[in-house]
Amino acid sequence: MSTSSAVDKSSLRWRLGPLWSLVSLLLIVTAATFITASFGKSLQVQVQYALVSLVIVVALQIFIGTSGVLSFGHVAFVAMGAWTVGLLTIDPVLKENLLPDLFPFLMHAQAPWILAVFIGAVIGGLLALIVAPVLMRLNGLQAGIATFALLGVVNLVLTYWSSIGPRSGQSMVGIPEVLDYKLALVFALSAIIFAWLFQRTRPSRLLRAAREDGIAAAASGINIVTQRVIVFAVSGAVAGVAGGLFALTNRVVQSSQLYIDLTFLTLAMLVLGGTLSLSGAVVGTLVFSAIDVFLTNLQSGIDIGSVSLSIPQGTRPIILGLILVLMLIFRATGLTGGREFVWPFRTVRPLPGNPPTNE
C-alpha cells in the first residue's frame, strides 16, 4: 500500500481524521445522553446504567480489540471496583450491622466516593496485572476458558468470603446517592478519551501489530506477552472504574449481578458494534442500550396518541439475545466493521495495525 503520497496531499486531513474520530464519538454520546434524559426521571436512570455499560465496553475494547484475544474475565475487575466502592462509601455504623464479619481495617476504612472509584481502578488494574503474566500466554479458546476461570474464582471469593463483603447470598446496601447521569457522562467521556489516547501509545500499537500477524510481530522483536500484560492491566483498571460507577448507580452490590449475565451483555454490546474499533464499542453500546431502553419501556406500555403499545414481560431479554445471535450470523465484524469514524465521513483511514478495509 502506498499511503505516503496520500498523506502528503492531505496532511491536514491526516491529522484531523483521527481527532475527528474522537470528537464525533464524544458528540454522539453527549447528544444521546441529553436527548434521552430529557424524557424524564426514569429514563435518566436508564441512561446512567447505559453509561456505566459504556465504560465496561470501552474497557473490554481496549483489551479485546487491541489484542484480538477473547476475555470473559473483565467483569471480575468490574466486580473488584464495585466491591471497593461499596466497602469505602457505606456508612461505618451501617457496615457494622450489615457486614459483621469484615476485617477490622475494612470496617473502619472510609473514603470520599471519587477517591473510592480511583482506588477501585487501582485494585482492578492490580488484579489484572497479577493474573496477566499467566493468562496472557494463551490464545483463542484457551484464553476464553482461562479468563472465564478467573471470573469464576473472583465471583466465588466475593460471594462466600464474608471477611471482605456481605455473608453469602446477601448484598451490600447503603451506598450513597452521589452519582447522577451528568457525572456518569463525564466518566464515560473520560473513558473514551483515555481509550483513544491509549490507542496511540506504543504498547497498543505493538499489540495491534501482533494481532494482525503474530509471527511477523514476534520476528520484529515484539514481546507479545509483555505488551498484552500492559494492555490487560490498563483495561482492567478502566473496568475497575466501571465497577465503581456501577456500585454508585445501582447502590446495591451483589456478586450474582456481577457474573455471567453482565459478561454476556457487555460482550454482546462490543460484538454488536465491532470489536476492532473504539467507535464499535461506543456504537454497539449506544444501539444496544437504545433498544434495551425502548423494550423496557415497551414492556410497561408506551402511549402513542390514543394507542397504547406493549409487549409481554420477559420478552425484552429474548429480543436482545436474538439481536446478538442474528448479528453474529449475518455480520460478525459488527455494525462498524472495525472502522473508526473519519472526517468528512468519506475516506476510511484505519489506525496502523488495523486490517485493510478492502479485504
Add this chain to the structure above:
Amino acid sequence: MNQLIQSLVDAISAGAVLGLAALAIGLVFGVIRLANFATGEIITAAAYSLILTWDLGWYISIPISIIVAVLISLLMELAVFSRMRNHGPATLLIASFGLSFLLQRVYELIFGNNVRTAPIASGLAQSVDIGGIRVQMLSVTTIVLAAVLLIALQLFLTKTSLGLQLKAAAADFKTARLVGIPAGRVIGLSFALSGILAAAVAFVLTVQSGAVGPSFGVRITILALVGAVIGGIDKISGSLAGGFLVGFATSMLASWLPQEMTNFKDAFVFVLVIAVLLFKPSGLLIKGRGVVRT
C-alpha cells in the same frame, strides 16, 4: 476407610456425569470447532421434560426427554450454527453464549422463574449396603449408566459406517470431506449424539435435585466446558477424560475440604484449570504442544 470409599464412589459418579457432559461438548467441537455453551440449555430442556411428564410413567417420560434434547440440539445447529461455518471458535463460543442466554430467558417466559419439582426415580435416592459400605444408589446407577453409554458410543464409533465417518470427521474434518464423507450428515449426527448425552446428564441431575429452573444446566456446562478444554477438546477421549477429572476433583474437594471451605470448591477447580492450561494449552491428552486448530 469407609468414608474414603464412599467419597471415592461419589467422586467417580460425579466425574462420570461431567465426563458425559464434556463428551457432549467435545463431540460437536471435534466436527465444527464449536464449544457449545448452550449445551446447558439442552440439558435444561431435557430436565424440564422429565419433571413435567414424570407422572405419565418413566417409560414415557425418559423417551420424551431424549427426543426433546435431540430436537433442540438439531434445531440449534439448523437455526444458528449451520449459518456460521466460516467463523473462528471464539466467535462461535460467543454465539453459543448468546444462544444460552436467549434460551434461558425463553424458559423463564414459558415456565416462570420458580423451580418446578417432581420426585424423579425416588427409589434411586436411597443408600444401599454393599459389603458393609453404604453408598448412594444414584452414584452406582450413574456409573453404570455412563459405562453403558460409553460402551455403546464406542461400538457405534468403531463398528458402524456412520460412526466411523463421524470419528473421521472429528479427527480431521477437511480431509474427511475430501474423501467423500457427507458434511451435513456427520454434523447432524454429532449434534444428535450430543443431545442424547445431554439427556442422560439431565436424568442424573434431576434425580439428584428433583427440581429444575431456567438456569439448571449452566453450572455443569461451565465445568464440563472447562474440563473438555483441559483434557483436550480436540480429541473425543480428551474431552471425556478432562470432564471426568474436573467432576472427580470437585466431588473430592466437596468431601474433604474443611466445612468452611466447601463453598470455594469450584474456585480450587478453576485455579487448577488455569494451571493445566498454562502447562498444556492444547489439553492433557494431546501429545506434545499439539496443533491448536483455530
